[in-house]
Amino acid sequence: MSVTTNYLNQNKDRFLNELVDLLRIPSVSTDKSFEGDVRRAAEFIKSKLEEAGADNLEICETGGLPIVYGEKIIDPALPTVLVYGHYDVQPADPLELWDSPPFEPQVKDDLIIARGASDDKGQMYMHIKAFESMMKTDTLACNVKFMIEGEEEIGSDNLGPFIAANKEKLAADVVLVSDTAMLSNENPSITMGLRGLSYVEVEVTGPNRDLHSGIYGGAVANPINVLSKMIASLTDEDNRITVEGFYDNVATISDAERTEMNKAPLDEEKYKSDLGIDAVHGEKGYTTLERASIRPTLDVNGIWGGYTAPGAKTVLPSKAYAKISMRLVPNQSSEEITEKFVKHFERIAPPYVKVKVKPHHGGEPAVTPTDSIAYQAASQAMEEAFGKKPIPMRGGGSIPIVALFEELLGLKTILMGFGLDSNKIHSPNENFGLFNYYKGIETIPLFYKNFAELSK
Ligand code: BES
Ligand code: MN
Numbered sequence: 001m002s003v004t005t006n007y008l009n010q011n012k013d014r015f016l017n018e019l020v021d022l023l024r025i026p027s028v029s030t031d032k033s034f035e036g037d038v039r040r041a042a043e044f045i046k047s048k049l050e051e052a053g054a055d056n057l058e059i060c061e062t063g064g065l066p067i068v069y070g071e072k073i074i075d076p077a078l079p080t081v082l083v084y085g086h087y088d089v090q091p092a093d094p095l096e097l098w099d100s101p102p103f104e105p106q107v108k109d110d111l112i113i114a115r116g117a118s119d120d121k122g123q124m125y126m127h128i129k130a131f132e133s134m135m136k137t138d139t140l141a142c143n144v145k146f147m148i149e150g151e152e153e154i155g156s157d158n159l160g161p162f163i164a165a166n167k168e169k170l171a172a173d174v175v176l177v178s179d180t181a182m183l184s185n186e187n188p189s190i191t192m193g194l195r196g197l198s199y200v201e202v203e204v205t206g207p208n209r210d211l212h213s214g215i216y217g218g219a220v221a222n223p224i225n226v227l228s229k230m231i232a233s234l235t236d237e238d239n240r241i242t243v244e245g246f247y248d249n250v251a252t253i254s255d256a257e258r259t260e261m262n263k264a265p266l267d268e269e270k271y272k273s274d275l276g277i278d279a280v281h282g283e284k285g286y287t288t289l290e291r292a293s294i295r296p297t298l299d300v301n302g303i304w305g306g307y308t309a310p311g312a313k314t315v316l317p318s319k320a321y322a323k324i325s326m327r328l329v330p331n332q333s334s335e336e337i338t339e340k341f342v343k344h345f346e347r348i349a350p351p352y353v354k355v356k357v358k359p360h361h362g363g364e365p366a367v368t369p370t371d372s373i374a375y376q377a378a379s380q381a382m383e384e385a386f387g388k389k390p391i392p393m394r395g396g397g398s399i400p401i402v403a404l405f406e407e408l409l410g411l412k413t414i415l416m417g418f419g420l421d422s423n424k425i426h427s428p429n430e431n432f433g434l435f436n437y438y439k440g441i442e443t444i445p446l447f448y449k450n451f452a453e454l455s456k
């Protein structure tokens with residue numbers, strides 16, 4: 001066993017307790033009332049990086065929530081790894097569906113349960129503990145820079161400008177991120193692509209006020225009925241998206257690559273039973289793995305309007321709303337797709353309603369090469385730690401900043417995540433396996449060692 005793994009084994013309980021302390025801080029970025037807690041989480045990260053031996057620590061103010069920076073430059077001749085992660089979390093709602101309070105972490109059946117356990121506090125903290133393990137055993141093989149942000153869950157709006165303004169400070173050879181999932185603990189995988197995102201909010205207005213649904217019903221359009229029809233028309237009978245030009249720039253994946261991709265051992269029966277569904281659903285002509293990675297989507301995330309309180313009120317509402325997300329794949333552009341959606345939605349609006357579309361945050365898709373030294377270093381590290389070569393797989397989620405690392409810093413990103421889809425990220429009872437937490441802390445130093453060696 002390496003001295004680094006040995007150090008991990010001697011400090012397991014403390015490593016877990018520290019993560020529990022971090023998870024107790026409700027650092028919800030989207031809700032202003034949590035700003036004090038978000039800042040407390042930033043201070044926590046900064047002090048842990050300092051204790052582990054990082055230099056030049058800083059809480060970098062942006063226009064919004066701060067970025068924590070720290071570094072250890074041991075030898076300018078060695079390669080530099082830029083570690084990115086986020087300490088902000090999604091809101092815990094709906095609270096009543098949690099089996100234990102979201103910010104009172106519980107360890108049960110080898111899982112740590114709390115909001116942020118996997119996304120991304122648990123996974124980000126693995127990097128700080130791996131760094132500590134390397135520092136305390138004198139085995140750090142690369143220079144390292146940490147950039148841990150507090151606005152990932154709200155679109156990272158201030159991180160792009162921060163990177164653009166700090167190119168020299170952030171200069172590195174590769175970006176290393178653990179904020180994605182593996183196929184399973186038995187079948188480790190490395191994410192080699194992420195989808196982009198366009199997110200819009202639509203408002204449909206009918207009459208200028210809520211009306212009696214008996215007096216006016218049947219004679220005046222109901223905006224909720226209209227919105228429902230409009231939404232239904234956004235996909236066709238093959239579950240393809242009907243927005244004009246939506247597929248124009250979608251990169252075609254070769255048959256060879258598709259065949260390779262579908263070799264990944266996804267147990268579809270287990271997939272269905274985990275989710276309590278009797279059948280999967282999606283674009284005609286594609287498998288579940290493909291639908292959730294190489295194909296774009298359009299989903300309603302929320303829909304509201306009219307009377308929703310207990311009991312019944314006979315009302316023909318004035319307005320109806322929905323939040324709609326589109327997941328994008330190479331080479332779609334978030335701005336272009338948003339524009340196409342706005343045009344389409346306005347065009348399909350019938351004359352008896354008015355529509356407004358408000359764009360929210362977006363992000364570009366990303367693909368990371370699998371023929372780089374850094375990928376090889378990650379693949380070997382996982383093979384050493386798991387005893388099995390990881391499968392390269394495209395992920396369905398989005399990390400908007402990854403495309404900007406390439407654009408602004410010219411850097412490729414390695415998405416070496418240790419989560420599982422069963423971690424319930426963004427959902428009640430989010431969890432992270434203790435196995436995964438410790439395996440991550442064991443694997444990360446192997447990446448540094450391999451990357452240094454392969455860079456020689
Ligand atoms: N860590 C996730 C993204 C992720 C999860 C990618 C699992 C691949 C597998 C990240 O924190 C996230 O939730 N991103 C958001 C986008 C953001 C703009 C709100 C997403 O994908 O919805
Ligand atoms: Mn995340």
Ligand code: MN
Pocket residue numbers: 090119153425426
């Ligand atoms: Mn997230």
